[in-house]
Amino acid sequence: MGSNVYNLIFLSMFSLALLVSMHQVRAKESFGRGRKHLNSCNLFSGSWVIDNSSKPLLYNSSTCPFLESQFDCEKYGRKDTQYLKYSWNPNSCSLPRFNGEDFLNKWKGKKIMFVGDSLSLNMWESLSCMIHASVPNAATSFSKKDPISTVIFKDYGVTIHLYRTPYLVDIIKENVGQVLTLNSIKAGDAWIGMDMLIFNSWHWWIHTGKSQSWDYIRDGSNLVKNMDRLEAFYKGLTTWAHWVEANVDPSKTKLFFQGISPTHYQGKDWNEPNNTCNGEDEPVLGPKYPTPLPPPTDVVNKVLKNMKKQVSLLDITLLSQLRKDAHPSVYTENHRSDCSHWCLPGLPDTWNILLNAALTK
Ligand SMILES: *[C@@H]1O[C@H](CO)[C@@H](O)[C@H](O)[C@H]1NC(C)=O
Numbered sequence: 001m002g003s004n005v006y007n008l009i010f011l012s013m014f015s016l017a018l019l020v021s022m023h024q025v026r027a028k029e030s031f032g033r034g035r036k037h038l039n040s041c042n043l044f045s046g047s048w049v050i051d052n053s054s055k056p057l058l059y060n061s062s063t064c065p066f067l068e069s070q071f072d073c074e075k076y077g078r079k080d081t082q083y084l085k086y087s088w089n090p091n092s093c094s095l096p097r098f099n100g101e102d103f104l105n106k107w108k109g110k111k112i113m114f115v116g117d118s119l120s121l122n123m124w125e126s127l128s129c130m131i132h133a134s135v136p137n138a139a140t141s142f143s144k145k146d147p148i149s150t151v152i153f154k155d156y157g158v159t160i161h162l163y164r165t166p167y168l169v170d171i172i173k174e175n176v177g178q179v180l181t182l183n184s185i186k187a188g189d190a191w192i193g194m195d196m197l198i199f200n201s202w203h204w205w206i207h208t209g210k211s212q213s214w215d216y217i218r219d220g221s222n223l224v225k226n227m228d229r230l231e232a233f234y235k236g237l238t239t240w241a242h243w244v245e246a247n248v249d250p251s252k253t254k255l256f257f258q259g260i261s262p263t264h265y266q267g268k269d270w271n272e273p274n275n276t277c278n279g280e281d282e283p284v285l286g287p288k289y290p291t292p293l294p295p296p297t298d299v300v301n302k303v304l305k306n307m308k309k310q311v312s313l314l315d316i317t318l319l320s321q322l323r324k325d326a327h328p329s330v331y332t333e334n335h336r337s338d339c340s341h342w343c344l345p346g347l348p349d350t351w352n353i354l355l356n357a358a359l360t361k
Pocket residue numbers: 050051052
C-alpha cells in the first residue's frame with residue numbers, strides 16, 4: 001500500500017518531468033523554425049535585397065536641413081534611384097524599422113557624439129536627417145564650429161554632436177612643423193560626459209603628398225618623417241583604447257566603433273576593368289565580395305579584442321564593400337569622382353539602422 005503511494009508519486013513526478021521536457025523541446029523547435037531573436041543574430045552577415053515597398057526612402061535630401069551638399073547626389077544630377085531601394089537583410093533575423101520619434105523618446109535628455117573623420121560626418125548627417133524626417137515640425141537647432149558640429153532636437157533635449165578629428169590622436173605644432181602625435185589625445189576632453197560615443201578613423205592615415213596634413217610622426221620620443229601607415233594606425237588606435245579605458249564608464253556611456261568604410265577605386269576588386277565607381281548602379285549581390293576585407297579591419301579587431309571595456313563594433317565593412325553603387329561618384333560639386341564617401345540618403349542610413357538595432361539588442 002505504502003509503496004503504491006510512492007509509486008504513484010514517483011510516476012506523476014516522472015510524467016510531469018516528461019511533460020516539461022517535451023514542452024521545452026517544442027519551444028526549441030518553434031524557436032528554430034522562426035527567425036532568430038535579435039540577441040543571437042549577427043546583424044552584419046547577410047545580403048542586399050530590393051525593397052519594392054512604395055516608401056523605401058527614409059528622407060529626401062531636399063527636405064533635410066542638416067544635409068551638406070557634399071553628399072547630396074540628387075542635387076548634383078544623379079538620376080538613377082535603384083541604389084535607394086536596397087535594404088540590408090541579415091541572414092538570421094529581421095532588422096527593426098527605424099522610427100525617429102521612438103529614438104528621440106528613448107534618448108530623451110541625452111547626448112550622442114560621433115568622433116572621427118568625414119565618414120563620421122556622413123553617418124551623423126544621415127542620423128540627423130532620418131530623425132528629422134519622422135518629426136519634421138519639431139524644433140531643432142544646428143551649429144557648426146570646427147571641430148564640433150551640433151544638431152539639437154529641442155523638444156526632446158536630444159543632442160547629436162560630431163567631433164571632427166580624422167586620426168583620433170592629436171596633431172601638435174612643434175618647431176619642426178605639424179606633428180602627428182601617436183600617443184596624445186588631448187582632444188578627448190571634449191568627448192567626456194556623452195551618453196553614447198561612436199568612433200571612427202582610418203581614411204586619413206593613408207594620405208600622402210598634398211593631402212597629408214602633418215610633417216612628422218611622433219612615436220614616444222622618436223620623431224620620424226614617415227612610417228608604415230598600418231603600424232601608425234595600430235599605435236594611434238591603441239592610444240585611443242587607453243583613453244577609453246581611463247575616461248569612459250561603459251555603464252553610463254554606450255560605446256561603438258564604426259568599422260572601416262571601404263572605397264571603390266579599383267574595379268579589379270569587384271572583377272571589372274574600370275578604375276572608379278562611376279557608372280556603378282547595382283550592388284554586388286549575394287553575401288560575398290570578391291576581395292578580402294581591407295587590412296585596417298585587422299587592426300581595429302585586434303585593438304578592440306584587447307580592451308577590458310566593451311566597445312561594440314559596428315561591423316559595416318563587408319556590407320559596404322558590396323555597395324559599389326552607393327558612392328557619390330561624379331555627382332559632386334566639382335564632378336570629381338568620389339568613391340570614398342556615400343550618397344545621402346543612402347548607405348549610411350543602413351549603418352544607423354544597424355546602430356539602432358544594436359541598441360535594441
Ligand atoms: C522588385 O521590383 C523589381 C523591378 O520591378 C523586380 O525585378 C523584383 O523581382 C522585385 N522584387 C521583389 C522582392 O518583389
